[in-house]
Amino acid sequence: MSGVALEILLILLLLAANGIFAMTEIAVVSARKIRLRRMAEAGDHKARAALALAASPNRFLATVQIGITTVGVLAGAFGGATIAEQIANALQSIPLLAPYGEAIGLGLVVLAITFCSLILGELVPKRIGLHNPERIARLMAGPMNALSRLASPVVHLLGTTTDVVLRLIRLGKPADAGVSDEDVKDLIREGVRAGVFDRREPAMVEGVLALDQLPVSSIMTPRARIIWLNKHAPHEALWHKIVVSGHSSFPVYEQAREQVVGVVALKAIYANLAAGIPAKVGDLMVPPLFIEGTRTVATALELFKRTGHHLALVTDNTGQVSGLVTVLDVMEAIVGELPDASDRLKPQARKRPDGSWLVDGSLALETLESLLNRMHFPPEEHRNSPTVAEYAAQRLGRTPQEGDTFTEQGCFFEILDLDGARVDKVLIGALDSGSPLLPPSARTCNA
Numbered sequence: 001m002s003g004v005a006l007e008i009l010l011i012l013l014l015l016a017a018n019g020i021f022a023m024t025e026i027a028v029v030s031a032r033k034i035r036l037r038r039m040a041e042a043g044d045h046k047a048r049a050a051l052a053l054a055a056s057p058n059r060f061l062a063t064v065q066i067g068i069t070t071v072g073v074l075a076g077a078f079g080g081a082t083i084a085e086q087i088a089n090a091l092q093s094i095p096l097l098a099p100y101g102e103a104i105g106l107g108l109v110v111l112a113i114t115f116c117s118l119i120l121g122e123l124v125p126k127r128i129g130l131h132n133p134e135r136i137a138r139l140m141a142g143p144m145n146a147l148s149r150l151a152s153p154v155v156h157l158l159g160t161t162t163d164v165v166l167r168l169i170r171l172g173k174p175a176d177a178g179v180s181d182e183d184v185k186d187l188i189r190e191g192v193r194a195g196v197f198d199r200r201e202p203a204m205v206e207g208v209l210a211l212d213q214l215p216v217s218s219i220m221t222p223r224a225r226i227i228w229l230n231k232h233a234p235h236e237a238l239w240h241k242i243v244v245s246g247h248s249s250f251p252v253y254e255q256a257r258e259q260v261v262g263v264v265a266l267k268a269i270y271a272n273l274a275a276g277i278p279a280k281v282g283d284l285m286v287p288p289l290f291i292e293g294t295r296t297v298a299t300a301l302e303l304f305k306r307t308g309h310h311l312a313l314v315t316d317n318t319g320q321v322s323g324l325v326t327v328l329d330v331m332e333a334i335v336g337e338l339p340d341a342s343d344r345l346k347p348q349a350r351k352r353p354d355g356s357w358l359v360d361g362s363l364a365l366e367t368l369e370s371l372l373n374r375m376h377f378p379p380e381e382h383r384n385s386p387t388v389a390e391y392a393a394q395r396l397g398r399t400p401q402e403g404d405t406f407t408e409q410g411c412f413f414e415i416l417d418l419d420g421a422r423v424d425k426v427l428i429g430a431l432d433s434g435s436p437l438l439p440p441s442a443r444t445c446n447a
Contacts, residue, residue: 014075015117019125021067024144027129027136028054035134049141050134058159063148066155075113184209207334216300217293219333220314220323224360224424225348227417228257229264231282237403238281241416242266245358245425249311251324252285257419260288260321263311290315293322301330356429361389361422372411372428389423407431 031050039047053060087105091097097104129136148155188205191197227245229238231254242250252262262285269284289312291300300312304327316322349359349371359368365377368388377391392415393399395406400423404415410431417425 011075011113011116012120014071015121018068018071018075018117018121020140021064021071022122023125023129023136024140025061025064025129026126027133027140028060028144030130031133031137036137039134039138044138046138046141047134049145050137053137053141053144058162059148059155060144062155062158062162063144063151065158066151067147075117204335211298211301211330211333212296214297214333215293216291216295216297216312216314216325217323219297219329220293220325221329222323223321223419224362226251226321226324227425228253228419229281230254231261231285233281235280239269242269249326251288251313251321252281258320260313262286263288263309263313288313291325292317297330297333300325301327304330354429356427358416359388359426359428361387361392361419361424361426363388365391368428376409388426392423392426 028050031054033051033054036047036051036054040051087108088101091101091104185202185206188197188202192199192202227241227247227250229241229250229252231252248266250264250266251260252264253259254261262282264281264285269281286309289303289307289309291303291312291314293314293316303312304310310327312325313321314323314325349357349363349367351357357371364387369377389400392404392406392413395408395413396404399421400415400418402415402418406413412427412429412431414427415423415425416427417423
């Protein structure tokens with residue numbers, strides 16, 4: 001083999017060695033530790049070695065730098081002198097270039113080696129390292145550990161010196177930031193762009209990540225919207241209230257609503273009725289489940305899983321019931337856009353399938369008037385009852401009781417529920433001559 005061919009071969013081998021060090025460095029730095037850890041837990045010794053290498057950046061980077069520096073020194077020692085000399089000799093036959101033959105030959109060799117070093121020794125190897133970092137980190141972890149042990153005195157010296165310099169510039173060891181919620185969200189969004197995840201999944205993931213920060217009070221149904229059942233109320237009164245509410249579970253109280261004694265499910269009542277057994281709330285209810293409103297939704301979900309309950313009563317800082325939360329509320333916080341808490345606290349008016357309306361007692365008369373086009377109340381400055389509850393008390397001329405009824409402008413009003421002495425729920429429907437109360441055939445009031 002000629003001297004020129006041998007020199008070219010040695011330079012290419014040195015460039016390849018430089019490329020291996022550069023590829024290993026970028027692969028170990030960019031490898032995802034979660035994937036390597038999963039492989040290591042499955043018994044992959046190479047992945048375990050790669051994790052150990054990544055966990056000791058001082059030792060690893062010092063080893064890589066020793067390798068690259070050694071390659072650079074050897075490349076400088078050879079430097080393509082023979083090739084440059086051959087080029088200079090070839091230029092001697094050109095009178096114009098003959099005086100500059102050595103400079104031109106050396107310049108061309110330096111340019112060629114620099115170009116090849118950038119391509120073969122840096123760019124291509126690093127692109128390869130980024131293409132599959134975990135696989136390359138596993139393959140090269142063993143050789144790098146062996147080289148580190150071989151050059152341990154120099155590696156130790158370089159690592160110690162590096163630590164001293166970092167302390168002098170007041171830069172300590174980097175903190176392990178771990179994986180944040182934002183990192184997970186970014187990965188999911190990247191997965192959506194790559195087509196790995198469905199476009200609806202990021203919202204659900206963000207909902208799950210928010211559960212440990214979201215208070216239960218922000219997703220609960222407030223007290224004003226709860227339909228309560230009296231443990232000792234007759235079946236007819238309870239059944240009418242259950243049917244018009246549209247709910248599936250109800251808290252049960254005894255004497256006063258502050259004395260919650262249980263929760264009853266609609267399906268339990270239906271099961272008794274289907275079997276021909278009288279539905280007694282006291283026999284069908286289960287012990288109530290309580291949770292503080294300041295606790296997180298994640299805590300509520302864990303409580304539901306542990307107890308098997310689907311509903312919990314939310315308490316305030318005084319221990320009083322301020323609302324209730326269900327498994328469905330938790331699911332809506334995950335899969336749907338969470339409603340604003342202020343919207344939940346607004347008085348509600350819900351139109352039922354038979355055309356009647358179930359409204360909160362705190363609903364403003366102006367809002368009711370806009371819903372029921374046939375009704376017209378006196379102007380605000382000429383009335384003393386701004387809400388439906390106060391209007392009902394004024395029309396009755398006494399403290400309202402559950403079951404009280406009155407008619408107004410062709411509409412039927414029934415006091416369906418009380419919260420203490422305050423009217424909580426009112427059922428409103430159109431009068432239908434010859435029909436008792438509000439049958440399913442009742443016309444809607446805003447017809």
